[in-house]
Amino acid sequence: MASTFCEDCSRLLKEFVVHLRNFCREFWQEIRDIFRELSQCTCFRTTPERSFLRRTTQELSSLHLLYDDETQLLNQESLQTLSRLAASENTDLQMTASLYYLHLSHHLKSPLPDAFMEPVMALLLSADLDVQKTISLSLVNLLVKDNVCKELVIEMGMLVPILELFQSGDAAAQCHSCACVAMLASSESNREAIMADGIIPLLALAKSYDPQVQQNATWALLHLTQSDWSTRILCQAGAIPVLVLLLQSSDSEVQFHSCTSLCNIAAVQEHHPKLLNIGGHFLLKSLLTLVSSPVQKNSAQACRCLKMLSKNVLIQEQLVELDCVLPLKALLKTSSPVWTESAITLLSTLSAHPPNNDVLVSEGLLDDVGQLLHHHTSSSVIVTHSCKIITDLCSSSLGQQAVMESLCLSGLLGALLSRSLSDDTLLHVTSCLHHLVSWDPLKSKLSVTITSEQVSRLVRLSGQMQTPQLTYNSAAIISKLEMTGEMAQLLRPHYITMSEYLLVFLTKKDVKFQQLGIVTVFNLKKDGEFSSLLANSELEAQLWKVHAQTEETRRLLEMIQPLSPSSVHP
DSSP states (O other): OOSOOOHHHHHHHHHHHHHHHHHHHHHHHHHHHHHHHHHHSGGGGSOHHHHHHHHHHHHGGGGOTTOOOHHHHTSHHHHHHHHHHHHOSOHHHHHHHHHHHHHHHHHOOSOOOGGGHHHHHHHHTOSOHHHHHHHHHHHHHHHHTTOSOHHHHHHTTTHHHHHHGGGGOOHHHHHHHHHHHHHHHTSHHHHHHHHHHHHHHHHHHTTOSSHHHHHHHHHHHHHHTSSHHHHHHHHHTTHHHHHHHHTTOSOHHHHHHHHHHHHHHHTSGGGHHHHHOSTTTHHHHHHHHHHTOSSHHHHHHHHHHHHHHTTSHHHHHHHHHTTOHHHHHHHHTSSOHHHHHHHHHHHHHHHTSGGGHHHHHHTTHHHHHHHHHHHOTTOHHHHHHHHHHHHHHTTSHHHHHHHHHSSHHHHHHHHHTOTTOOHHHHHHHHHHHHHHTTSHHHHHHHHHHOOHHHHHHHHHHHHOOSSHHHHHHHHHHHHTSOOOHHHHHHHGGGHHHHHHHHHHHHHSSOHHHHHHHHHHHHHHTTSHHHHHHHTTSHHHHHHHHHHHHHHHHHHHHHTSOOOOHHHHOO
């Protein structure tokens, strides 16, 4: 049961409140006149019961049913009257108290005093179902707005009559009681009490023919999957087949609650056998159908659940066999980041398993990823997983050719210029580019594709040392650029800056940075202008120092007999 309403529902509820107030005002005026006449009759002076009714009638005026002021609603006089009404055996008086609480639940903005909970318990125990329905709806509203303490509800024993309403056979009573249980189950300390007697009835109501009952029952089950121990008990009680079946419900909220519950269950790998024991790949097929749901949150949750299950490589292969790539590719082309991010995350998981790669390449995934990078350079999730997919699929010559023919390379270079990406995301971008330029065809394409802005960006990243691996990746890409005349023109404005970071590389103790510095100098010396700049510079002096240290290390190594592998690893 949601705590917020759409614009139409809000308008209708406001109209309902206005009509209710008008009705209550007219009704109050009518019964006041009637009871005033009755109270004047001597009949009401003859028995204690009639005396009680007369006194209660007079006390009705203290309830302020038509007012919203909390000081009027929650005063001591109101509490005493509510206690008498709730304790009465007259169902009309009990209903008056229940309606008061319903009015209170709509207008209360502060916590309800604990003393006001005692009449609620009495009304829940009423023999009249309408009274129980009204007070349970009031309790739902108070719980949703955090006006009452969830733990106090359990401590007062209210869970027993709430669960008894499950057996009432009345859809409204079941709906309200399920919503109460859902709200109570959102507090971890209450789950043990609910698990004792509530699981089997909740699973039964989750299969109800009433959509609202189903919604609230699955909402309650969702809260019960948020603890490992309660999830384990739910699975033992047979919740998985019920939740899987509800993925095919016609109600989108039931689908969402069921799918989210299954996500929570799938997060614990010990439950995977039970999830997959349902014959004919029923769960995977249902989730793939839900992936194509027009309801965004359901589609995203289905992708999330499949990603959880895809930690098992056998499940990955089954998904590929079930043609999961097509619906996921369709989501990549939507304008909604939620859909796109969910799909790209799952595809990234699938691409990490090498046997899937030929299928993913043949399905044209790299074309879609290239397009994606051109339109979503500000999304860290999309850029990061796109980089992972490109890197994984380039492990074969077929994948390398597909990258050549796609927009992946230009998309990665474009992502370099995004100012909204963090260093962690840029690390993925530069790692992917560095991986690509290790193949000559892609290196040649990069050298003719890269722009002056992208070169400048790589130079700046190479000169910052806060993230060493990002620095290394950026400088390594530059070191592999083919020194054509056009490339030299792009690099020349940066020779001084590059000399500065190369000098830092050569002074580092990390050998890989020293080697990268040497390789870069070797490449840049193909341009005579850089050679002139290098002559008699501090950078050249440092190169000679590294050379001397290397020669000294080589000489010292020659002084000892190299150890055989067998003596090193006996």
